[in-house]
Amino acid sequence: MPTTASSAQRSSQRRRRPTTARRDEEAPIIPILARKVREVEAKSQRGKLGPTNRVKFQVIAFLMREERARIKADSEMADGTRAELLKRLDGVATILAKTAARDTSLIQLLEVDQATSPVAKRMRRDWLLESGAELAPDELIITDVARTSEPVVSAALAERQVIPPQVEARREANPFLAPDLTGRPSATTPRRRLDGWELMGPLYKAFETGAGGGAASMELPPVPEFDRLSPKGLEVMVHQSRFVEAVRQGHRSFLLADEPGLGKTAESVLAASVAGAYPLLAVVPNVVKMNWAREVERWTPQRRATVIHGDGEDIDAFADVFIVNYEVLDRHLSWLSSIGLKGMVVDEAHFIKNLGSQRSQNVLALAARLREQVGNPLLLALTGTPLINDVEDFDAIWRYLGWTNGEKPGPALMEKLDQTGLTPADKAFYPEARDAVISMGIVRRKKKDVAADLPDKLIADLPVQLDDEFGRSIRQAERELGERLAAKYRRIIDARGDRGLEPGSIDEDIVRLVSLGELEESKAAGTGGDNVFTMVRKIGQAKALLAADYAVQLQRSVGKVVFFAKHIDVMDAAENHFAAAGLKTISIRGDQSTPARQIAIDAFNNDPSVGIAVCSLTAAGVGLNMQASSNVVLAELSWTAAEQTQAIDRVHRIGQDEPVTAWRIIAAHTIDTKIAELIDSKQGLAARALDGEAVDPQSSDSVQLSALMHLLRQALGGE
Known part of the structure; x- marks a missing residue:
């Protein structure tokens, strides 16, 4: 040298x-x-x-x-x-x-x-x-070393690979994948004026300094004249329609950085439909796996989604959309890389920012293989917070999308930079370089930008799968409670006779009687024994860390978040998780003095360093003003619709200038799902009685009683 x-x-x-x-x-x-x-x-x-x-x-x-x-x-x-x-x-x-x-x-x-x-x-x-x-x-003159194709499955992960039985059936049904040669880049790339320049540092600098100013969002097509996307009963919002129209016109790689609550999941599902990008792989956090499956069913009912848990023994290998969480992806790299994926979505893409982490390497290896196999695959990176600590957090996301390889821009971005006629030695290069990267597919909208599209208050349900031992024990306890109620029901029927009941039908009066008796016993027992109250508390405990983890992601995306829970131990678990994540919080609990509570509220509203308010549903549900936030996480469900409304209205108040989103964390396949439905029905009762809205009349039974009646009917085979 x-x-x-x-x-x-x-x-x-x-x-x-x-x-x-x-x-x-x-x-x-x-x-x-x-x-x-x-x-x-x-x-x-x-x-x-x-x-x-x-x-x-x-x-x-x-x-x-x-x-x-x-x-x-x-x-x-x-x-x-x-x-x-x-x-x-x-x-x-x-x-x-x-x-x-x-x-x-x-x-x-x-x-x-x-x-x-x-x-x-x-x-x-x-x-x-x-x-x-x-x-x-x-x-x-410095030339690049020819890059070699890296294997998707490293030697360290080879022993962990699993092949679900249904995947073998899919391979046997279609043993040959048709080659896709459309849109492949040329094997030889012509030399460009900027080939000799180190460009990654200047690209990061262009974003770090905000060169050129303006929002980092590409120009999207206007809204199409006709909405051909929405299934019956649903409507695509304007900002979603413009994004999907860009996909229809041929754009295939996006960093979709919209704020939470603007429907990134639905946009991605519709984009896959428009692009025909099936099979599609969605790599997502565990807390939103079930929600992804639900959104696929809602927006593209003609497509099938399957969620991969553990070793994937129960997956539908013939599905159109495969949904996997980061934690189990490493076991499924081998077969996922060989089934002919046409598209890939990485949700909460800031999870891959650490290039040394295994999950980042897994995602990048799969994306690289996808680009090798498909000429122009659909690649989406979804995150409201693409930058956590430093502008170089863009690195992994840009690599995943194929915009760069970490050392230099990819061919498409290099061509855009070359067309500027400038070099990093020119001051004017930086705004032009920033615009070039943005035009590759960065889309960023805030709630306030699309407020006309949004309702002023939205309740968004996030179903989560409790697939650990604790979750299985909860479902078993539900089944046992239902069987206990069913045994009481059958004893009463046997004692009095069927009195003309048709075979298979259920006597609703006896169902109500048995459930009411169980409810009275449960209230008397309190936290003792297995009853509907202790069951719901266990569900809250099982959801605590999943809800807290989602609140951390949300806070990093949108700023301040109000986190509501019903039980103290759930609040404690959440606060410990927030502390471990380095977030400063305040707490609103029932045992606080009035001055202490007001100090905490003022800190949340006025101190920029306070990220999350952890609140008791009963202690903080009324009388407080926390409109510094427009996002609420409901970690546990209330027993009344009014309590839920009061909690959300701590931020949905006069002076709030953004649409409010409440994120309900719901344990799938448990009584939690039914309780959420019952709460919503009670909201309908209020709308009918007080607002004159045309909603179907609902039962006036309490949520607790209705939930027990549901468990009993389920045990009797009636639901």
């Missing part, structure tokens, strides 16, 4: 300089290294060193060694000058050492003797040119 400049060159330059020349002229690279090392140090202090800054750290170390060797070897340099320059290099070395002590993974970067990657070589070349050094022709 050549040194920064030869001794003869330096000597010749010194003879032409005036005697008052600055020390910087003896080693012009040192001020550049000092500036760059401070930039790396600042990133490190913020707890985030992305790939570009890690390369920058490495190149600083390379150039520092080269410059130190040059200075020591320059026999014509005065001793005082040499000592001063070496002292300044020692200062750079000290900052490197402190930075490496803060992030010990950097130490291994100091062990390599030269800049070997094309990115590092370009960075070294650009800094030397900035210093005025003369470089050899072979140092000016």
Whole structure:
């Protein structure tokens, strides 16, 4: 590796300089290294060193060694000058050492003797040119190393792979996948004007500085004249329709960064339908797996979705949409990469920002294989928070979408950058570069931007699967309670006779009588024994961490969130989870004094560092103003519609200038689902009685009684 400049060159330059020349002229690279090392140090202090800054750290170390060797070897340099320059290099070395002590993974970067990657070589070349050094022709032209295709399943994961039985049946039914050669990039890419430039750093800088200003959202087509997408009874909102129209017109890769509550899941489902991107894989957090299946059924009822749990023994391998959570994806990489996927959605895509994590590697490997197999696949990254700590959080998402490979832009983005006619040396390059990336498919809308599309208050249900041992025990307890009620029912029927009941029919009067007796016994027993109240409490405990995890994701997307729970132990579990996630919270509980409660409310409304208010449904459901937030998480369901309404109305109040969304966490396949339905029916009663709305009349029974009657009918085979 050549040194920064030869001794003869330096000597010749010194003879032409005036005697008052600055020390910087003896080693012009040192001020550049000092500036760059401070930039790396600042990133490190913020707890985030992305790939570009890690390369920058490495190149600083390379150039520092080269410059130190040059200075020591320059026999014509005065001793005082040499000592001063070496002292300044020692200062750079000290900052490197402190930075490496803060992030010990950097130490291994100091062990390599030269800049070997094309990115590092370009960075070294650009800094030397900035210093005025003369470089050899072979140092000016830097070519990329040919990339090899990485296997989807690494050796470490090979033993974990599972093949669900139905997948074998699917393969036997269609053993040959038709090749898809449409839209494949050319095997040889023509050289471009910017090929020699290091571009990833400037691209990140363009976003970090907000070059050019304006929202980071691509231009979308106007709303189509006719809505051909909505199934019967549903309506696509304007902002959703424009996104799907872009897919209809041929765009296939998107970073969909809309705020929560704007229907990203529905947009993705409709986009897959318009693009014909089946089979489709959706990689999602565990807490929204069931909701994804429900949204596929709602918006594309002609398509089948299957949710992958554990080893996938019960999946429908002939489904159109496969839904898997990050935690179990590693077991299914082999068969998912071989069934001919045509599209892929990564929900909460900021989960893959850490390139060293296994889940990030799994997603990127699958996406790379998909691009190899399909000419122009549908690739969607959904996240309201693409950036968590640093602008380089974009890196993994851009790689997943195929916009970059981590070292340089992909062919499509490179062509857009080349068309600007500019280079990173031009100030005007940065807004143009930002616009080029945005045009690749970044879509970002806020609630306030599309407020006319949204209802002023929306209740969104998120069904979650309790598939651990605790969840199975809850479902077993439900079955046992139902059988106990059914045994009482049968004893009464046997004692009095069927009195003309048709075979298979149920006597609703006896159902009510048995359920009412059970309810009275449950109220008397309180928390003792297995009854409907203890069951619902256990469901709340089982949902606690899933609800808290969703609230963390939501807070990072939209800011302040109000988290409601009914039981103290659920609140405690949630607060511990928030603390572990580094979020500052306040708590509203029944045992607080009035002054303490007001201090907590003021902190939530006025202190930007407070992210979540953890509130008791009964203690915080009335009289409080928490309109600093427009998002509510209901971790547990109330027994009354009024209690739920009061909780939501802590943020849905006069002065609230955004639509309010309440996210109800519901345990699928448990009594929780029925309780949610019953609460909604009670809302309908209020709408009919007070607002004069035309809704079907519902029973006036309490939610508790109706829930018990439901369990009994279920045990009798009536529901």
